[in-house]
Amino acid sequence: MSHTVGIRRAQKLKTRQALLDTALQLLEHQSLSSLGLRELTRAVGVAPTAFYRHFADVAELGVALVEETLGSLHGLIGSILAETGDAEVRIARTVDLIARHVREQPAHFRFIARERHGGVGPVRAAIAAQLDAFTEEVAAALGREPVSADWSEEDLRMLAGVYVEHMVMTASAFLTAQETGESGAPDAPGEEQVARTARDRLRLVSLGRLHWTGRDTGR
Numbered sequence: 001m002s003h004t005v006g007i008r009r010a011q012k013l014k015t016r017q018a019l020l021d022t023a024l025q026l027l028e029h030q031s032l033s034s035l036g037l038r039e040l041t042r043a044v045g046v047a048p049t050a051f052y053r054h055f056a057d058v059a060e061l062g063v064a065l066v067e068e069t070l071g072s073l074h075g076l077i078g079s080i081l082a083e084t085g086d087a088e089v090r091i092a093r094t095v096d097l098i099a100r101h102v103r104e105q106p107a108h109f110r111f112i113a114r115e116r117h118g119g120v121g122p123v124r125a126a127i128a129a130q131l132d133a134f135t136e137e138v139a140a141a142l143g144r145e146p147v148s149a150d151w152s153e154e155d156l157r158m159l160a161g162v163y164v165e166h167m168v169m170t171a172s173a174f175l176t177a178q179e180t181g182e183s184g185a186p187d188a189p190g191e192e193q194v195a196r197t198a199r200d201r202l203r204l205v206s207l208g209r210l211h212w213t214g215r216d217t218g219r
Contacts, residue, residue, distance in 0.1 A: 148212075
């Protein structure tokens with residue numbers, strides 16, 4: 001009995017992942033709001049009714065894709081933030097991490113870039129929630145460092161938001177470099193140029209952080 005249940009559970013997980021993977025392939029050429037349920041299930045090879053055993057609707061599938069793309073990054077970024085010592089090493093590791101994930105999962109990051117301001121509300125909210133969580137994690141890590149130990153929570157969160165937005169912008173730049181590189185566009189910035197610019201911007205933010213004296217509350 002338990003063996004049969006285990007087989008059914010494995011098959012259910014396999015079908016769920018197939019729906020996610022196939023949706024991601026179809027979303028290379030369209031937005032989530034235009035993705036048809038029958039189109040998706042036909043591509044997977046299951047009946048339309050089978051979809052509802054895994055997701056309430058296409059929006060819930062989109063939220064699952066957000067979690068699949070961004071959820072796994074929390075631990076990796078946390079390990080980098082926990083590092084002490086050379087700031088240059090941490091900057092390099094951060095940029096390398098973003099580059100590697102975009103290189104390994106370009107379709108996932110194209111989905112995030114498109115749907116962050118797309119037409120499906122729950123997906124927009126899920127992306128915003130993940131980025132807010134990153135911001136809180138970065139702010140907490142910054143607050144433990146001597147250079148910003150006496151900063152206000154508001155200022156810590158502001159700086160953390162700058163870092164998180166930089167991550168998003170860098171991921172988008174790596175995507176563009178990858179796409180233009182594949183198309184052979186002349187004079188398009190390559191991955192190394194994107195990485196160099198990203199590192200320089202992080203250095204600039206880090207230098208500004210050293211000289212920040214707090215928000216001017218008199219304005």
